[in-house]
Amino acid sequence: MSETRPLLEVSHVSRVIDGKTILDDVSLSLERGDLKVVIGPSGGGKSTLLQCVNFLQVPDSGDVFLDGQSAREMSRRNICEFRQKIGMIFQDFNLFDHLCARDNVAIALQKVKGQKKALARQRAMAELERVGLADKAALYPSQLSGGQKQRVSLARALAMDPMAMLLDEPTSALDPELIGEVLNVIAQLSLSGMTMLMATHQIGFARHLTKEIIFMEAGRVVEAGPPKILEPGGGGRAAEFCAKLAQVTGR
Amino acid sequence: MEALSAALISADALTSLAEFSQSALFVARGSGYTAALIAGAMTLGLVMGLPLSAVEVYGPGWIRKLAWLYVWFFRGIPILVLMFLIYFGVFDFIEDLYQKVFEDRLILSPFMASVLALGLASAAYQSQIFKGAILSLPPGQFMAARALGFTRLGAARHVILPQAIRISIPAWSNEYSILLKDSAVAYVLGTMEIMARTRFMASTTFAHIRFYFLAGLLYFALTWIGVKALAALDAKTRVPGLGHEAYRAEDLALEEAALLEKAKSP
Known part of the structure; x- marks a missing residue:
């Protein structure tokens, strides 16, 4: 029964901020192990969509289901538990500046999950190892490169054992030579079966890993389909957008 | 009280250095009162100011209004008026x-009134220090913490205040002084702190300059000690890349090397 039920389902979500419709009746669903990629012009509602998925922003209408459970029906406390199960990665990392890399990963284990310090730190080291940063555990965010910061933030999310991950343009704030190391970690995660919804401009990368591209514009899903909708001559808005992006980036 | 009577005896003419040093000691003992006054007021200001700043930033609208009203009131009236209001009114x-x-007598001391007046006013100022520090942090960190559950x-x-407090230490040191x-x-x-004792000695001996000079020295010393202590605290709790002072690249490199070295040794 649970085989047929999507792991994460976004159902008719709308969001209006200051009278402006940011999200307009967006629906999508992810099966276990899916990586779906949201692309589209800036201001199209990608970030708002991701923040509505874990109810960081409460949608004005519509609902989100994780493993069949409605987020809208949850109490405040349950929403916090619901968020623990959905890892989130931000464009500008949002590491906690007063904590070293290890403690950035460990703090939520201690203060949210109530784990003992020693255990939380052990787990944090294991996660840093996984993203290749065990040797940087003692450094503070200001002492890490952008790519390293994003990998720490991936470790921080993974330590919570999430059922799914939301990635909001994880490489947009990175220097081009640092993008690879972050994308590598994300690719590995996807191959290991993590369910992910990612907003990105890394179209080349997205095309290789995903089954479905979701093209958003003006708060609506304009087009959704396999990566080939991005190819020149695809005819749709997604292909047009890609062609423009290729002109700019030369890719 | 011994010192007080000793001072009274010599009040008619303060000639010898020995006599002056005795009354000077009496004045200097007021430092203990002043220090206790400040310790109480700063603590009260911290205990009230910190949550006040948090609700001013994160609280629901009506609580924010209340906090604003509090700050507006206590910043708006002089400490002196506040002291009279508390002591003679409240x-x-x-x-x-x-x-x-x-059906029993309760005596509330002038000392308590002084601590309350200074502390309540300081809470208003301290809340603004912390509020500024909270607002200076990148908002994404709060969101990231929420996303983690x-x-x-x-x-x-666990995320915002530990940083806001560190950033606040220099301003807090200012508030102390x-x-x-x-x-x-x-x-x-009538709290027997430095100033009360100074006034008493000065007006009974007419050696105004000496005693007010002494009072000035005592306040200077207390300021210096407190500010130095807070600077030490600031240095001890400093985290690379966080805070008021821009880090120089070579400092960062040095600290990085030290941290990595420390991490290597078990």
């Missing part, structure tokens, strides 16, 4: 009420 009222209810309170407590000198006003209620 304290008298409480004492009367106590008498009526328990922290409650709003948990995110404020201001409050210390504001505490001189407490002599009006």
